[in-house]
Amino acid sequence: MVSAKINTGPLQAGMREFANVARKDLGEVAKQQAGILVGHVIALTPPGSGGVSTEAGGIPLIAKKSGESRIAADIAKIFPTTRLPEAKIDALIDARHEWEGAGGQKLLVFRRANTLPEMKIVHREARNPRSGRTRVKGGRFAAIVRPALLKAYIRQEKAKVGVLNSGWLAAARDLKTASRNVPAWIKRHGASNGGSSVAGSGASTSIRIYNNLTWFPSGMAGRVQIAVSRRTSGLKKAVETMIERKAKAVQRRLSR
Numbered sequence: 001m002v003s004a005k006i007n008t009g010p011l012q013a014g015m016r017e018f019a020n021v022a023r024k025d026l027g028e029v030a031k032q033q034a035g036i037l038v039g040h041v042i043a044l045t046p047p048g049s050g051g052v053s054t055e056a057g058g059i060p061l062i063a064k065k066s067g068e069s070r071i072a073a074d075i076a077k078i079f080p081t082t083r084l085p086e087a088k089i090d091a092l093i094d095a096r097h098e099w100e101g102a103g104g105q106k107l108l109v110f111r112r113a114n115t116l117p118e119m120k121i122v123h124r125e126a127r128n129p130r131s132g133r134t135r136v137k138g139g140r141f142a143a144i145v146r147p148a149l150l151k152a153y154i155r156q157e158k159a160k161v162g163v164l165n166s167g168w169l170a171a172a173r174d175l176k177t178a179s180r181n182v183p184a185w186i187k188r189h190g191a192s193n194g195g196s197s198v199a200g201s202g203a204s205t206s207i208r209i210y211n212n213l214t215w216f217p218s219g220m221a222g223r224v225q226i227a228v229s230r231r232t233s234g235l236k237k238a239v240e241t242m243i244e245r246k247a248k249a250v251q252r253r254l255s256r
Contacts, residue, residue, distance in 0.1 A: 006225050011037075014235040016203075021242050027205035031198065033231060034207045035175035038168055038196075040227035041209070042182060045165045046217055058181030059165070067161040072154045074134045076102040078126045078142040079119065079150050080109060089144055099144060107139035119145060119153045132215030162186040163193075167211030171196035175209070 015033055019026040039058075042048070047067025048059040080099040082089060089112060092099075098106040113119045126134040126141035135141050145153075162185045169191035172179060179187075194211040217223075 006221065006228055008228055011228050011232045011235070014232050014239070018235055018239050018242075021239055021246075026203050027201045030205045030207055031175060033235060034196075034209065035172070035177040036234070037227055037231045038172045038175055038177045038209055039181075040230050041224055042165050042168045042172065042177075042186070044223040044227050045168065045211075045220070047161060048165065059183060059186070061183070064161055064183070064185055068158045071157050071161065073102065075123065075154050075157060076150065077105065078122065078134050078136055079113070079145045079153075080107055080142065081145055081147040081150050083147065086112070093144070099139070101136070101142065105136070107136065107142050109139045109142045109144055111143045113143035113145050113149070116149070116153055116156065119143070119149065123153075123157075127215070130215070131217055160189075163189045164211075164213055164216070166190060167193040167213040168209065170194045171209040171211075175207075 011033070015029050016026060018024075018033075019029040022029070043059050047063040047070070049063065078101070080101045082099070084092075093110060093112070096108060099109050101107045111122075113122050122141070122143045123134065126136070128135060162183070165182075165186045166189035169182070169187070169189075171177075171194055172182070173191055174196040193213050194209070196207065196209045199206045199208075
């Protein structure tokens with residue numbers, strides 16, 4: 001689950017000003033803005049980035065492709081491939097042969113993986129429990145595989161791109177985030193890995209959003225802070241627009 005300390009002071013101040021200018025209940029404004037904020041968070045969660053995103057959770061297709069490429073590279077570095085007979089492979093392993101991994105890295109590998117489930121076990125052992133990225137450790141977290149098996153496993157894991165983003169979908173549903181821009185490759189994973197809670201009312205309204213998935217990049221708190229800053233900026237512009245519109249309406253009335 002994501003747990004981060006985020007400075008929401010400016011956003012809260014912006015919501016109070018917006019509620020005052022728009023003459024709306026602060027609790028309702030908080031719910032509306034939280035819904036928009038979730039869209040920003042979806043778009044900023046990997047493979048999304050701070051460069052291109054929308055407040056409705058939009059992520060360009062290039063981000064999906066980038067995420068798939070990172071997955072493929074991460075997996076390839078712990079699974080050197082060979083077409084040698086199994087007996088020859090075992091003999092080389094026993095002889096402490098160094099196998100060439102991705103990028104030409106030499107690995108002292110101690111085992112073979114012959115099936116997708118076996119590769120899954122190796123991959124799980126190699127993944128950092130916090131970030132999910134793989135660790136080679138000189139070959140200790142690696143295994144020899146057939147080229148076709150590696151290709152099949154990478155294809156299987158690529159299908160998981162968007163899972164991390166989908167952890168926010170339950171909160172998006174609860175808080176009525178506009179969903180038209182959330183791509184299908186995120187929605188396909190469902191909305192069972194997170195949620196939201198709303199407590200209190202009016203000025204005492206408290207809203208919590210959460211994502212129950214385990215692996216997140218170390219900079220995830222910073223990404224959420226960017227989302228908060230973007231929503232604060234958007235709210236400020238909305239207030240300025242309302243004030244300008246009201247001023248023009250007054251001028252029109254006075255000029256009659």
